[in-house]
Amino acid sequence: MQDKILLGFLQDGEKTGYQIKKLMESSTGYFFNTSLGSIYPAFRKLEKDGMVKMKQKVTEGRVKKLYSVTEKGMECFQTWLNEEITIPKARDEVLLKIFFFSNLEPEKRREKIIFYVKQLQGMIDHLSTLKNLVEVNTSNRDEKKVNDYLNKYKIDAFRIEMLDYGVEYYIFMKKWYEDFLNRIDDVDKH
Amino acid sequence: MQDKILLGFLQDGEKTGYQIKKLMESSTGYFFNTSLGSIYPAFRKLEKDGMVKMKQKVTEGRVKKLYSVTEKGMECFQTWLNEEITIPKARDEVLLKIFFFSNLEPEKRREKIIFYVKQLQGMIDHLSTLKNLVEVNTSNRDEKKVNDYLNKYKIDAFRIEMLDYGVEYYIFMKKWYEDFLNRIDDVDKH
DNA sequence: ACTTGCATGTAAGTCGTTACATGATTGT
DNA sequence: ACAATCATGTAACGACTTACATGCAAGT
Secondary structure: OHHHHHHHHOOOOOEOHHHHHHHHHHOHHHOOOOOHHHHHHHHHHHHHOOOEEEEEEEEOOEEEEEEEEOHHHHHHHHHHHHOOOOOOOOOOHHHHHHHOHHHOOHHHHHHHHHHHHHHHHHHHHHHHHHHHHHHHHHOOOOHHHHHHHHHHOOOOHHHHHHHHHHHHHHHHHHHHHHHHHHHHHHHHOO | OHHHHHHHHHOOOOEOHHHHHHHHHHOHHHOOOOOHHHHHHHHHHHHHOOOEEEEEEEEOOEEEEEEEEOHHHHHHHHHHHHOOOOOOOOOOHHHHHHHOHHHOOHHHHHHHHHHHHHHHHHHHHHHHHHHHHHHHHHOOOOHHHHHHHHHHOOOOHHHHHHHHHHHHHHHHHHHHHHHHHHHHHHHHOO
């Protein structure tokens, strides 16, 4: 999957590993983010397999390794995009803790959930801000400015959709945990 | 995390690795499920670290290795349960594909989403059935039967909550993807 | 006789992280 | 001068999966 995200980010032109890391942080960050320590070796492997080609370039005294996707890499990426999509495992540690919540004192349970709801609110705020930022920058009358903005951050309709999904997802979770808190409060009052 | 789920399942008595695998399939399965190939080595490590102790028992000609949690294991599990809970990364491959959806033909995009929505419905049906099964079995007048049932599958209020979360979670996703489908249909009509 | 389920285990491989290491440039 | 950011890389480690390997018991 690591390799697919790299090929994906190279679809609109050559980039360095560091650049991709920065793009990831500002876009896929909330659901997918990989460390530089796994990006660089991944690029080496992709190059070995003929999926990407590397071009060294010296800019402002710095040696940069620009990677671009090859024909073979394009095919590989398309194949992956075309594969049937299946439900992934949630692998959510929070759910696991709640599954074992009977082993924790009632007070502590409440504490944990209240703290978690606060964190979820923070995430909602953060993603909403990002989404608003995009909306403000794209509602400008100056079409050139809008396009420059969209291009700089590689934003398209689907990437905005992913921001929307993030907001809605965390709103759902927050609501569920708030209701859950009410339910366990009722139980504990007995 | 692997080790924590094992310690968690041992909280209500000694079990074999195989038993835990079965319990996982019928309870945490939809959000957490590990293979036997990682359960057995994990138990060995836990034993080496003094978290669990093993007792060999011969039942019906079969040699079983029953693990039980030690004092140290109890502490370790409690510490884990008490740690502040933080938002985990979603790491959802589906989101990643949609992020790169502009590289796929509009028709294929629709196909993928329609297929995914069907799968989500299947998941909703599956978890709803499980939840109903629990509800039917616990609405019995015979209290002994109810307790036997709850005990057999190690069900408590929180484990039922986790089933509820699963149902609600997949309903949320299904709705979002259905709305998403309508939105991309509108865009493609231009 | 055969398949399914119970029960355990190992080996190879994939995937990813953190920590360490280096060094240049840019802003304060 | 100093910190932050740009830019790349390696080593050690952790977590987990699949495939392989074994063997008994129970049901059909």
